[in-house]
Amino acid sequence: MFEGKDLRFASAGVGGSVALADAMVIPLRQTAVRSWIDRIGELDLVPDLGEDVGSIRWFRGLGTLTALSVCALALLPDFGPVFGAQPALPTEAEFEEARAQMIMPIAFGSDSGKRMAATDTVVALAGSPERPRIELTATLGRGDSFSRVLQRAGVGGGEASLVTSMVSSATPLNGIEPGTPIDIVLGKRTTKNVARPLESVAFRARFDLNLEVSRSGNSLQLIRKPIAVDDTPLRIRGVIGDSLYRSARAAGAPATAIQDYLKVISGRTSLSTLRSSDEFDIIVDYKRAETGEVKVGNLLYAGVDREGRSAIQMLKWTVGETSQWFEASGVGESRGALSRPVNGAITSGFGMRRHPILGYSRMHSGLDFKASYGTPIYAVTDGTVAFAGRKGGYGNFVQLNHGGGLASGYGHMSRFAVTAGTRVRRGQIIGYVGSTGLSTGPHLHYELYRGGRAVNPMSVKFTQRAQLSGNDLARFKGRLNSLKSVKAGAALAPLRPTERVQEKPKREIDRLTQNMDGRPPRG
Template sequence: MFEGKEIGFASAGTRGSVALADAMVMPLRQTAIRSWVDWISEMDLVPDLGEDIGSIRWFRGLGTLTALSVFALALLPDFGPVYGAQPPIPTEAEFEEARAQMIMPIAYGSDSGKRMASTDAVVALAGSPERPRIELTATLGRGDSFSRVLQRAGVGGSEASDVTSMVSAVTSLSGIEPGTPIDIILGKRTSKNQARPIESVAFRARFDLNLAVNRVGNALQLSRKPIFVDTTPLRVRGTVGESLYRSARAAGAPASAIQDYLKVISGRTSLSSIRSGDEFDIIVDYKRAETGEVKVGGLLYAGVDRDGKSAIQMLKWTMGDNSQWFEASGVGESKGALSRPVNGAVTSGFGMRRHPILGYARMHSGLDFKASYGMPIYAVTDGTVAYVGRKGGYGNFVQINHGGGLASGYGHMSRFAVSSGTRVRRGQIIGYVGSTGLSTGPHLHYELYRGGRAVNPMSVKFTQRAQLAGSDLTRFKGRLANLKSVKAGAALAPLKPTGRVIEEPKREIDRLSQNSDGRPPRG
């Protein structure tokens, strides 16, 4: 008990000693702080530098400013780059492991996981196995050879030659259109040093014919698969509205056929002369295969009807190797500067000659054409009839002014087909051959005037006009009647079934794309 009291007294004494010491030291501390502040104030280290410039007090302030500036600059941070350690480049295995956890695998089919090494169960093959068959499609290019296409596809040279010979015996190889796909199936070969044998080759040789070459046993056999084709021409008729072109397009005529139609009609009459209410008549070559394909050909017939009558009827007709447009009368189309006035040879030229009737030399100011009595005489080009009647030794005479100072004259006619003041077009019949006036027999005397003076007609090249006659004219008129008997829109009627067995498609996509009747959809 007494020990505890002693301890308590000791603790209280210690606290008292510390308080006594602080009380004794505090005045000293306060005196030291006051002395330091007073000294700084007396030193006047930060005077106003705007006063007493050049004095000791001013230089003392300048020194303070300099010291503080140097201290501030010393504490200025460094704005240079901070260099760090470059991470190591990951190995291929590390990259694959990290890639499996990124979005990148989505672009690779969502593959993921680590790469696994092969085990002992994996045995390397001595050689790659041969595919039992190869199915491919080759395309015949423009100017390409059918045999070369087969060889590029992997067919051996001897078999390519055999297939080419079999196909050429059935159809012309040049008739196979560029872009035709050729389906080829090659079988298994016995050695890698040999070409694969042909199992089958199938393609469309013509619009109406499919060909297939198949291997039967050890030999190749050709099979023909005809395609029914409706060749009814496409006839489009309608009434001309504000525009002939737009009216024909609205009626369903192909754009290319309308362009050809306008060219043909403009060669016979001015397009501006075709009025609203006139009827256009267009017949186009048109073919439809029972497999659904359509092939639009060229223009066959061009006509214009006015007031219910056919004012213009032009039919495309082939003579020899040339095709040209003929009128319904069988007169061919004229091209060039001037057409021939008759279809006959020149028997007497331009210049001085001995007149066969008068018996003395005189100027022959034109050309004599050999022609039979009654043959039609045509206007050499468009113009206006200036004179029709009797004219001295010329007999029955017609003169036509063509404009630009050019005119033409026709003599010794038997009768006229025009009257004075009428407008004629090139190739129009203006009269008929005769032997009136000073003439020894039926022929045509033709003259050409420039500025009122006769010039040599041979200075202008004539275009030979074709005139159908005999059996050619009969066939021509039969063809014209056959085309005009086609009803408008008859080519668009549904095809009649032929009883043809449609082959089962080999591919699923082909089966899905067929119609319910087994035919491909028409696009």
């Protein structure tokens, strides 16, 4: 059914029929024909995946995302190297042309620039000229030979042996310190197949002696040049204060001397008994040369001045072939089998006793030494630390193996100073007195083992104390009074000026520019 004016054509015969047909076809012509591209375009291929999860529309979007991801991965670029055309290598002629423009270092021969053939005006030399003299400095290495040092420097074997013999007559060759510089001057030789003649050798043989071997005519002469040395010992005094070590270091005492000082004093009394008002007294071997060098030696004297108590005075003295520390009265220690592990009295011996904590009798397999908390404990002799740790009723325990089936044990320590496997020397600190384990108070429990079994430590005598007498005691007292008469810091006083011989110039330019009167040139 059609509306409007189109209905009027229905009554108009054939013309009306045609018009009616056209009216019916017009709506069909107005409907566009849709292709498959249009249909795909109407599909929602990229929906929001956060909506309608699990629906056909959601799975269609997931498929689109997967396809795009696969395409993106497939189109990733390759990160491999990009190979280009290799440049052609220069020819020999091109290389030599470029080499002519280079600057080559001396280490590589410095052979650059244009190469030109010699002309007829060039005359070849029969031989290259030699330097009239060679001045060099060699260094004596550790374990090296004085003669080998000279020969490596170019001195002939005969002259090297002669110089070595002359030097050994003035000072022992093994007394020359490693690292000593040796100034050598070689003269001009007659032919190239012989060694250069030696003109002079100069070096410092000892702290107080310079030696020089110089040529005079056809022979070599040894010249001794003694060096004035002030051997006044260095004495350092001061108040102990809060820390003996820090106070001594602040006063200028060397660190090695302080360590030796603490070891000597702790062997005489417990360091914890020292008061802050007490004064330390340290004397070390000290030498000063007129050339300005200083040589600090070993500790000579260790003392403590204590208010209201007897002073500690320990002097190092040599008896026979061994050196040891003696008190001012001449009492010292001689080398024995074992030294005491701690400075204190024995409070409990070896054998059966009633245990103070457990309350019943049992074997006491060692010695108990009375000592205050923190007192150093020393190795009775050389050995190796076999154990260092916690051990039942012993508390903190250290065992040393000394070889020959002999071992020693130290219990109830407050802390350790060594670890397992450490090699220790006689008198070395291995720990400190404490009260760990089954202990009623600070002390040292010391045990001695032979063949793995505990034995009475008293069966092996500790170091016995020696007593000087007669002339030995008189010389000892004289040395002690001589050291104590040295004023603190006297070794640091300025040296008296001495007349010094002017040194010969070592450089050729200095020798040529030196004035005839021996003074260096002005300006």
